[in-house]
Amino acid sequence: MRRLVALAPLLWLGLFFLAPFAVLLKISLSEPAIAQPPYLPLAEWADGIATVTLNLGNYIFLGEDPLYLLSYLSSARIAAVSTLITLLIGYPMAYVIARARPGRQGVLLMLVILPFWTSFLLRVYAWIGILKGNGILNNLLLWLGLIDAPLVLIQTELAVHLGIVYTYLPFMILPLYASLSRLDGALLEAAADLGARPLTTFATVTLPLSRPGIVAGSMLVFIPAVGEYVIPALLGGPDTLMIGSVLWNEFFLNRDWPVASAVAIVMVVVLALPIAVLRRAQGGDA
Amino acid sequence: MPPLIPATLLMLAPLAAQAQDTLNFYNWSDYIADGTLPGFEEAAGIEVNYDVFDSNEVVEARMLTGNTGYDLVVPSLEFMARQAQAGVFQPIDKSRISTYGNLDPEILRIVSGNDAGNTYGVPYMMYSIGPGYNVEMVSERLPDANTDSWSLVFDPANAEALADCGIALLDSPSEITAAALNYLELDPTSEDAGDLEQAMELLEGIRPHIRYFHSSQYINDLANGDICLAVGYSGDILQAKERAAEAGQGVDIRYVIPEEGAQLGFDMMVIPADAPNPGAAHAFIEYFLQPEVTAAISDAVFYANANKAATPLVSAEVRDDPGIYPPEATLSRMYSAEPHSARYDRALTRAWTTLKTGR
Numbered sequence: 001m002r003r004l005v006a007l008a009p010l011l012w013l014g015l016f017f018l019a020p021f022a023v024l025l026k027i028s029l030s031e032p033a034i035a036q037p038p039y040l041p042l043a044e045w046a047d048g049i050a051t052v053t054l055n056l057g058n059y060i061f062l063g064e065d066p067l068y069l070l071s072y073l074s075s076a077r078i079a080a081v082s083t084l085i086t087l088l089i090g091y092p093m094a095y096v097i098a099r100a101r102p103g104r105q106g107v108l109l110m111l112v113i114l115p116f117w118t119s120f121l122l123r124v125y126a127w128i129g130i131l132k133g134n135g136i137l138n139n140l141l142l143w144l145g146l147i148d149a150p151l152v153l154i155q156t157e158l159a160v161h162l163g164i165v166y167t168y169l170p171f172m173i174l175p176l177y178a179s180l181s182r183l184d185g186a187l188l189e190a191a192a193d194l195g196a197r198p199l200t201t202f203a204t205v206t207l208p209l210s211r212p213g214i215v216a217g218s219m220l221v222f223i224p225a226v227g228e229y230v231i232p233a234l235l236g237g238p239d240t241l242m243i244g245s246v247l248w249n250e251f252f253l254n255r256d257w258p259v260a261s262a263v264a265i266v267m268v269v270v271l272a273l274p275i276a277v278l279r280r281a282q283g284g285d286a
Numbered sequence: 287m288p289p290l291i292p293a294t295l296l297m298l299a300p301l302a303a304q305a306q307d308t309l310n311f312y313n314w315s316d317y318i319a320d321g322t323l324p325g326f327e328e329a330a331g332i333e334v335n336y337d338v339f340d341s342n343e344v345v346e347a348r349m350l351t352g353n354t355g356y357d358l359v360v361p362s363l364e365f366m367a368r369q370a371q372a373g374v375f376q377p378i379d380k381s382r383i384s385t386y387g388n389l390d391p392e393i394l395r396i397v398s399g400n401d402a403g404n405t406y407g408v409p410y411m412m413y414s415i416g417p418g419y420n421v422e423m424v425s426e427r428l429p430d431a432n433t434d435s436w437s438l439v440f441d442p443a444n445a446e447a448l449a450d451c452g453i454a455l456l457d458s459p460s461e462i463t464a465a466a467l468n469y470l471e472l473d474p475t476s477e478d479a480g481d482l483e484q485a486m487e488l489l490e491g492i493r494p495h496i497r498y499f500h501s502s503q504y505i506n507d508l509a510n511g512d513i514c515l516a517v518g519y520s521g522d523i524l525q526a527k528e529r530a531a532e533a534g535q536g537v538d539i540r541y542v543i544p545e546e547g548a549q550l551g552f553d554m555m556v557i558p559a560d561a562p563n564p565g566a567a568h569a570f571i572e573y574f575l576q577p578e579v580t581a582a583i584s585d586a587v588f589y590a591n592a593n594k595a596a597t598p599l600v601s602a603e604v605r606d607d608p609g610i611y612p613p614e615a616t617l618s619r620m621y622s623a624e625p626h627s628a629r630y631d632r633a634l635t636r637a638w639t640t641l642k643t644g645r
Binding site: 030036066238253255 | 451631632
């Protein structure tokens with residue numbers, strides 16, 4: 001029975017990660033065609049001879065055009081900046097929740113999770129209403145007399161950061177809360193008794209002990225943010241270059257499923273490697 | 287119509303039950319009259335599941351994946367032509383459509399250039415692609431500009447003057463590039479690399495003044511005064527005009543087919559080869575081709591139809607609008623799109639990405 005339970009995560013990984021990954025890998029080694037599905041089969045069986053054609057050209061092609069490297073880098077940069085902002089906002093929130101009376105912690109956590117009850121798409125649409133030229137924020141600022149003409153807020157990279165931070169903030173707060181609430185209050189008292197000021201206590205005791213929460217929260221935000229498509233599509237400007245939109249172009253505009261699959265495979269590899277290294281550096285405590 | 291949900295997300299939408307008496311209909315957003323579907327359900331006793339999209343590319347990806355579960359889909363002609371090569375449609379059985387004779391033979395002839403013998407498609411509506419603008423905002427900034435010319439948007443000086451009130455272009459490389467080629471007096475269907483370069487040079491010149499590229503958002507933005515010029519689909523811009531008039535905020539929108547000409551397009555009703563209920567699809571086409579049904583849709587969405595018997599029933603406001611039913615003289619300057627080769631599409635998409643992102 002115990003063994004069966006241990007198998008569950010493996011089954012999950014196999015079914016929802018490895019199997020789709022294998023399908024992608026297969027398509028990425030094929031060639032596009034006007035057919036249904038729109039790529040050539042890898043293996044052909046004719047006259048008792050099986051021929052397997054593997055086309056590595058799609059991967060070579062990704063190296064030839066700097067667009068792909070640039071969009072990986074740009075995605076990683078946008079995701080990293082957003083993750084940092086999320087951390088800076090999420091940490092104090094998680095800290096306050098963890099230090100609140102036990103009865104109130106539940107309520108505060110509930111408030112963090114509550115927005116999830118509305119569709120993610122609707123919440124992003126709500127931001128359009130707030131940020132657009134003729135929207136709530138601009139009208140408020142105009143009314144207050146702080147600005148003379150509407151600010152261009154939507155279709156900017158700023159709006160993308162805002163969307164990502166807003167959407168992923170709970171993913172940062174929850175692991176941080178888990179780490180911070182486990183923190184033994186006696187350690188803080190001991191530090192104070194030994195003459196440490198609050199800031200020193202924070203820097204030398206609280207922060208290092210909450211590191212697993214910081215790492216887990218940052219990964220939960222950074223990884224989906226790199227591949228984010230909806231937020232930049234709705235809030236971003238035409239010059240917001242992210243890998244999600246490059247994938248869209250390959251898939252829909254070029255009808256080139258093999259190259260699109262190769263882009264996706266490279267993204268997984270590029271993302272998975274540094275994360276594996278990071279986890280090792282953490283000694284597996286993340 | 288609900289606000290547009292990005293078409294890619296709709297791809298995840300589960301498909302409805304495929305009962306015998308159900309029509310699964312996949313159409314463009316904002317492209318039908320309020321009474322069309324209830325009228326059909328009542329007349330034919332067939333229930334309708336109605337889904338919408340805002341891009342041909344999404345439809346094509348779904349068609350080429352197969353098993354869409356749809357009985358009736360409405361791609362544009364040049365996309366339909368390529369999908370037909372992949373064998374994803376079934377022939378229309380004209381003998382099951384008693385109203386087929388209402389279609390204008392001249393339009394059927396034009397369409398057959400991309401659908402030999404009108405085998406797979408029945409024209410739904412016709413559209414053109416041109417600039418629509420906010421009359422007050424544009425005349426304030428450009429009192430002397432020729433608003434009947436593509437130069438209103440393609441001349442960098444004009445685009446610069448309009449940048450502060452907002453310019454939007456369709457996020458459709460093929461359609462915007464064709465308009466640029468036509469403006470440069472080059473062949474709008476050209477796949478020549480040099481021609482593409484010239485078109486991109488023209489677009490680069492106005493790029494700093496473009497607020498966004500999107501294929502449906504401009505309807506609301508134009509109506510609300512959030513942008514002052516959009517290059518878009520004729521009927522969509524005229525719907526923005528209608529919404530603006532209804533809102534009564536004094537926003538006046540005008541759509542023009544410029545003097546230099548514009549792209550004339552056809553959206554075609556097709557039946558997927560694996561449609562669960564092709565009978566329902568035929569029944570809908572038969573119902574649609576009744577003159578009063580087609581006319582009601584044209585009146586609601588401001589697109590011209592190919593139903594000759596319906597023309598007299600279309601309201602004068604729509605029928606006499608040169609932006610919807612172009613007069614003979616304008617028609618002679620219109621061009622239509624052709625399916626692209628895969629090689630050209632890749633070059634075009636790459637150039638488009640450079641245009642949008644500067645990289």
